[in-house]
Amino acid sequence: MARILVVEDEPSIALGLKSDLRLEGYDVEVAADGETAARRAAEASFDLILLDLMLPGKDGLTVCRELRRAGNRVPIIILTAKAHEAEKVLGLELGADDYVTKPFSPVELRARIKAMLRRTANGDPETCHFGDMEVNFARSEVRRGGSLIEVTPIELKLLSVFIRSRGRTLTREQLLDQVWGTASSPTDRVIDNHIMHLRRKVEATPEEPRYVVSVRGIGYRFDG
Numbered sequence: 001m002a003r004i005l006v007v008e009d010e011p012s013i014a015l016g017l018k019s020d021l022r023l024e025g026y027d028v029e030v031a032a033d034g035e036t037a038a039r040r041a042a043e044a045s046f047d048l049i050l051l052d053l054m055l056p057g058k059d060g061l062t063v064c065r066e067l068r069r070a071g072n073r074v075p076i077i078i079l080t081a082k083a084h085e086a087e088k089v090l091g092l093e094l095g096a097d098d099y100v101t102k103p104f105s106p107v108e109l110r111a112r113i114k115a116m117l118r119r120t121a122n123g124d125p126e127t128c129h130f131g132d133m134e135v136n137f138a139r140s141e142v143r144r145g146g147s148l149i150e151v152t153p154i155e156l157k158l159l160s161v162f163i164r165s166r167g168r169t170l171t172r173e174q175l176l177d178q179v180w181g182t183a184s185s186p187t188d189r190v191i192d193n194h195i196m197h198l199r200r201k202v203e204a205t206p207e208e209p210r211y212v213v214s215v216r217g218i219g220y221r222f223d224g
C-alpha cells in the first residue's frame, strides 16, 4: 500500500483528497501547513507527496526546495491554482516531478498519481520500447523497426532523460542541467535544435510529434 502525504490547507479539499485516495487503497496523511509537511516528510517515509503551493507559513515551493536540498527524492506532485501558472514552472525547476492545476478532476489526479508510482516502482529499465523504437541503454543502441539507427551522444542522453521522466514536463533548464550538465550552457535554440533532430529519428511525422511533445511556454514532455 503506497503512502501519500497530502499537503493542503483548505479543509474541504484536504478532506476530499483524503477520502478519495483512501478509497483507492492508499495510506493517506494530511498536513495543513508547510512546517508540518516539511517535518513529516523528513521523519517519515512517503511514496509520494501531493503539495499545494499556497500554504500558511512556509509555502509549498520552499518545502519542495528544502526537501530536494536535503537529498529527499520522494516524488512530488504540486497542486497549483490556474491563476498562478508561472509557479508550476518554478516548482518543476525546484525539483517537483509533476503538477496538477486546480480545480483538478479527481480522475486526472488519480491517473497522475498512479503513473508516478508506477514510474518510481519500475526504476531505470535497460531497454525501452515505444512505437517501433527500441532503445538499449546498456549498449547505447537505438533501433527503429528493428534496424540500427545513428544517434549522437546528446540525442541518446536526451532520450535517456526523457524516458526516465516519461509523462512529465521538463523545462529547458532541466534538460540543460540533466543532458549538458553545468559545464556548458547551450542556448534554448541549441536545445530546440537537438530536439528537432531527435524527432526526425524517432517520430513518424516529426512536424506532428507523438512522443517528444512540446509543452507551450515550459519545455518538453516524453509520451512514450
Ligand code: CA
Residues within 6 Å of the ligand: 008, 009, 010, 052, 053, 054, 055
Ligand atoms: Ca492553499
